[in-house]
Amino acid sequence: MTDIMLNIENVDKFYGPVGVGVHAVKGIDMQVARGEIIALLGSSGCGKTSTLRMVAGFEAVSRGRIHLAGREVHMLPPVKRNVAMAFEGYSLYPTVTVRDNIAFALKAARLPQSEVESRVRDVAQMLEITDILDRFPTSVSGGQQQRASLARALIRDADLHLLDEPMGQLEPQLRTLLRGRIKHFIKERGLTAILVTHDQTEANALADRIAVMEDGVLQQYASPAEIKERPANLFTGTFVGEPPMNVFPASASVSAGEILLNLAGGLVLRYPEAEFAPEVRQSILSRGDVVIGVRPYAVHRGEGGAEAQVVANQWLGDQTHIAAAFAESTVVLVEHDRARLSEGDRIRIALKPDDLHVFDPDSGMAISHGRGLA
Numbered sequence: 001m002t003d004i005m006l007n008i009e010n011v012d013k014f015y016g017p018v019g020v021g022v023h024a025v026k027g028i029d030m031q032v033a034r035g036e037i038i039a040l041l042g043s044s045g046c047g048k049t050s051t052l053r054m055v056a057g058f059e060a061v062s063r064g065r066i067h068l069a070g071r072e073v074h075m076l077p078p079v080k081r082n083v084a085m086a087f088e089g090y091s092l093y094p095t096v097t098v099r100d101n102i103a104f105a106l107k108a109a110r111l112p113q114s115e116v117e118s119r120v121r122d123v124a125q126m127l128e129i130t131d132i133l134d135r136f137p138t139s140v141s142g143g144q145q146q147r148a149s150l151a152r153a154l155i156r157d158a159d160l161h162l163l164d165e166p167m168g169q170l171e172p173q174l175r176t177l178l179r180g181r182i183k184h185f186i187k188e189r190g191l192t193a194i195l196v197t198h199d200q201t202e203a204n205a206l207a208d209r210i211a212v213m214e215d216g217v218l219q220q221y222a223s224p225a226e227i228k229e230r231p232a233n234l235f236t237g238t239f240v241g242e243p244p245m246n247v248f249p250a251s252a253s254v255s256a257g258e259i260l261l262n263l264a265g266g267l268v269l270r271y272p273e274a275e276f277a278p279e280v281r282q283s284i285l286s287r288g289d290v291v292i293g294v295r296p297y298a299v300h301r302g303e304g305g306a307e308a309q310v311v312a313n314q315w316l317g318d319q320t321h322i323a324a325a326f327a328e329s330t331v332v333l334v335e336h337d338r339a340r341l342s343e344g345d346r347i348r349i350a351l352k353p354d355d356l357h358v359f360d361p362d363s364g365m366a367i368s369h370g371r372g373l374a
């Protein structure tokens, strides 16, 4: 049986009166296992910070319940929840050194001095802030303050660690280095952590599971690989993945043993019926109108296929992004080598059944991924 550390049950957040105010979080259900790292990922205003703050106790829960480590906590004040939190604006105490800021909770818990010292040393080394430990917060940079705040949270023995955009102010190189170290630190100590981020690279690199949010709704809660391979709906399909998934409206029909996907501009993709499982065929054909999605890495140039006309070709140093006019829209392809293509060149592109994601155009829900049902 999984050991559940956090259980968020049907939680809503209204700013203002329930049912009337801003409905920032809508009926979220989420469980986090002990030792798991979760990323709350979504665009600005999707409700991630509100969710985190309700778990921490800084915002009241409008509806629903939250259990942490077997205790019902949603009515408890923050100090009674045993949660450690690092977030922007959660300022360090200006009158004590960075070292004393980081050590504060451990000293308050009366841990032996030698243990406090060694734990501060470890976390400071991990976050590359050893050299500023004896300075005061106002005399260090924003990025250093952010790491000190992160250290202060990570050093604590808490049931849950909440990290809100913990690396937002750091240089990309340092962020890449620290991501790996922070993950190792959390895993080595068996901590349970929720990270809020709008950076999908960070979510993919750090998290065991990603909770994708949009418009206050939990859109999908799954491992990074599953979200990429089996997006639950058009939103996650197009939000997660860089460059984003290509999507095209299509109407599906069958003719002479072939499935036809009729795209805009009279473009028709043809597949032998046997390329799709019977239940997938039936599901697609019964709807007729669908949206098909294909990841840029899965679009291949070659013989056969459908024609597209290059509108842009960019070499990014390690990969090429090609954009081409296709089905009265644009298709983006990623290739690993430099492509000798100019604007206006005609290419043929193939979309394999294995790489097609099919969605319901009304609900946005996934119908199939590759040859199997969603």
Ligand SMILES: Nc1ncnc2c1ncn2[C@@H]1O[C@H](COP(=O)(O)OP(=O)(O)OP(=O)(O)O)[C@@H](O)[C@H]1O
Residues within 6 Å of the ligand: 015, 022, 023, 024, 042, 043, 044, 045, 046, 047, 048, 049, 050, 051, 198
């Ligand atoms: N105190 C508040 N009063 C009224 N509305 C609020 C308040 N705080 C947040 N909101 C609204 O609730 C919604 C969700 O906000 P929230 O801060 O949780 O989103 P977010 O995904 O964390 O965004 P960001 O990444 O920009 O911080 C937004 O529409 C926001 O304007």
